[in-house]
Amino acid sequence: MPDRRRIIRQWRQGAASVLVTLVRAEGSSYRRPGAHLLIGPNGECSGSISGGCLEAEIVRKAQWMVRSSAVVERYSTLFDDTAEIPYGLGCGGIVDLLLEPADTPECRALHEAMQASLTGRESHIATWLPQPGHPLRRAVFAADTGIIFASESLSAPEIDAARVAISDAPEASGIISPNQDSAQPIYVEHLAPPQRLVVLGAGEDAKPVVTLASLLGWRVTVADGRAQLAQTARFPEAERVFATASLDEFFLRSNDAVILMTHSYEQDRALLTQLLAPLRDPDARHPNSSEIPGYIGLLGAAHRSSLLICEAAASLNISIDECCARVSAPVGLDLGGDGAEAIALAIIAEVQAHIQGRLPTSRKLTPARVTEHIAEGGASRYLQAQCALEPADTTAK
Numbered sequence: 001m002p003d004r005r006r007i008i009r010q011w012r013q014g015a016a017s018v019l020v021t022l023v024r025a026e027g028s029s030y031r032r033p034g035a036h037l038l039i040g041p042n043g044e045c046s047g048s049i050s051g052g053c054l055e056a057e058i059v060r061k062a063q064w065m066v067r068s069s070a071v072v073e074r075y076s077t078l079f080d081d082t083a084e085i086p087y088g089l090g091c092g093g094i095v096d097l098l099l100e101p102a103d104t105p106e107c108r109a110l111h112e113a114m115q116a117s118l119t120g121r122e123s124h125i126a127t128w129l130p131q132p133g134h135p136l137r138r139a140v141f142a143a144d145t146g147i148i149f150a151s152e153s154l155s156a157p158e159i160d161a162a163r164v165a166i167s168d169a170p171e172a173s174g175i176i177s178p179n180q181d182s183a184q185p186i187y188v189e190h191l192a193p194p195q196r197l198v199v200l201g202a203g204e205d206a207k208p209v210v211t212l213a214s215l216l217g218w219r220v221t222v223a224d225g226r227a228q229l230a231q232t233a234r235f236p237e238a239e240r241v242f243a244t245a246s247l248d249e250f251f252l253r254s255n256d257a258v259i260l261m262t263h264s265y266e267q268d269r270a271l272l273t274q275l276l277a278p279l280r281d282p283d284a285r286h287p288n289s290s291e292i293p294g295y296i297g298l299l300g301a302a303h304r305s306s307l308l309i310c311e312a313a314a315s316l317n318i319s320i321d322e323c324c325a326r327v328s329a330p331v332g333l334d335l336g337g338d339g340a341e342a343i344a345l346a347i348i349a350e351v352q353a354h355i356q357g358r359l360p361t362s363r364k365l366t367p368a369r370v371t372e373h374i375a376e377g378g379a380s381r382y383l384q385a386q387c388a389l390e391p392a393d394t395t396a397k
Contacts, residue, residue: 007036008115009046017101020049021189023187039063054075071099075095096175106138137153147159196255197221198258200261201259203229205343222240224245257296257351273316298330333346
């Protein structure tokens with residue numbers, strides 16, 4: 001998401017010549033499908049499609065590669081310990097990159113969809129990847145799969161086939177096999193809005209929380225009843241700052257994250273009760289009411305949080321089990337450390353794990369995994385570049 005913001009910023013400045021999109025990754029890759037790199041006419045660039053090693057090679061050749069039209073190029077990062085590794089790569093995977101001129105209707109449609117996503121509009125992009133005799137074509141679908149843009153040469157059956165594929169996997173990004181006579185692969189990308197985080201509390205310890213969240217590209221709102229603290233100047237990275245001790249001005253959604261850190265027992269109790277109120281009678285919600293956020297974090301010691309949960313449950317006449325299932329308290333992963341910055345890191349790490357559906361476990365290598373990787377041929381891999389989307393028997397071995 002931060003890449004998307006930087007790309008849009010560069011585009012607005014008129015420095016857009018070639019857009020590069022990672023459309024397929026096999027094996028190990030620093031970035032996954034959906035990563036973008038925007039290249040300007042003078043080599044300026046925003047975004048990334050690798051760990052920073054492949055970009056220089058792409059920037060150097062991009063404008064030459066798209067001199068006729070959009071192309072897909074494949075780069076293999078398989079390696080060994082003796083071969084010279086071009087571009088400084090060696091991740092151990094294969095990536096397919098789509099390079100397209102930025103001045104086409106199709107690329108401008110993608111740019112507009114990326115820009116709209118930053119303001120909260122979800123969309124899906126279907127791109128018919130270029131092949132000999134088949135130029136790049138694109139369709140942009142709204143969240144409800146209504147059509148926003150379609151290349152002139154796309155037929156209704158082609159659009160419908162892409163719409164069905166998107167409906168079957170609405171949050172997926174990757175290459176699909178079209179249900180049609182044409183063998184032209186379709187790359188589907190889900191442009192989700194940035195994660196929204198609401199920080200209830202504007203004390204000094206809220207500042208690093210907002211800073212870390214903004215570095216991830218999240219849309220952050222800060223609210224506090226203390227007007228002297230709830231000021232935009234104190235939270236320049238926040239999208240909005242409110243001087244309020246209530247949630248009445250918010251419409252919260254199920255994919256939002258909320259952190260309670262007012263340091264006031266009474267305010268936390270009132271806010272927690274309001275956040276959990278839909279549990280009491282979900283069917284009673286009217287169209288303008290809020291949903292329960294997907295993540296609710298409560299700052300404070302364990303015994304304080306226990307009292308707050310008990311009182312909120314009693315006030316709403318719901319079980320403690322229901323409350324505990326919805327509230328992360330005390331908030332944050334147990335990372336250790338001391339001070340506002342360390343606490344902020346623990347909080348944001350837990351929110352990130354939650355929204356990604358991951359358990360916060362270590363990825364540390366073990367002797368068994370090292371032996372397994374070597375047995376799979378890790379010492380015989382090499383790196384090369386080749387044309388993308390070729391038959392399987394011509395790929396790197």
